Amino acid sequence: MQLIACPWCGEREEAEFHYGGQAHVAYPDDPYALDDEQWARYVFFRDNPQGPFAERWVHSAGCRRWFNALRDTVTHEFLAIYDIGAERPRTTGGAPASPQQKGQEAG
Template structure:
């Protein structure tokens, strides 16, 4: 079982969390001005990285707060956890 270290509550099993998709995807400034294609790009198109990937998670069975985590999509290892609004830690190998 994957253990996720909530920045507010500490380490908990993955069953306490909900996945929220790719982190750092900015909401459009004026969504009403977007074309259908631009809106589809915002809603459905995300990076499909192999390796280090920043994701949003919510601790639904705990503090109910959203946070970001950097997870390796090949190994599922979480290398960093940080609060919403904080910059992604530069913990990539070779960086």
Template sequence: MLLISCPWCGPRDETEYHYGGQAHVPHPENPESLTDEQWAEYVFYRDNPRGPFAERWVHSTGCRRWFNVLRDTVTYEVLAVYRLDEPRPELPQAGGNR
């Protein structure tokens, strides 16, 4: 079971949330000028990395607010939680000073 800490409500079980896809995907500046292929890429194609990945989640059975979660896609560990108006947090480099 995944424990996610809502920025407003605190830690809750993952069953209280709904996944909203990749975070930080900018809306096209001029969507009317996109080709069908470019529009399809914006709508359907997302990154699928191994390791830290920024995702959007909504606390659907709680405060109903959207926020971002930085989660490791290999271990499922939640590395950081931050509001939509906050920048993505920097992660310490592997093998750095302790």
């Protein structure tokens, strides 16, 4: 069982969390102005990289709060945990950032 470090509750088992998709995807300024193709691109088209990827997660069985995580999609290692409104941290690899280091560079 993988442990995920909730910024508010600390490390918990992954079964307590739900994946919320790619982080840093801005909602359209005027969604009514989008045609069907543009709306489909917003809803369904996401990056699918190998390596570090910014994601949204919610601690659904705990505090129910959302946060962002930088996770390596190859190893599944969480490289950083940071606030929803914060910029994606730059990482050089190494140990995952603790909840106290959220929003800072890991490694």
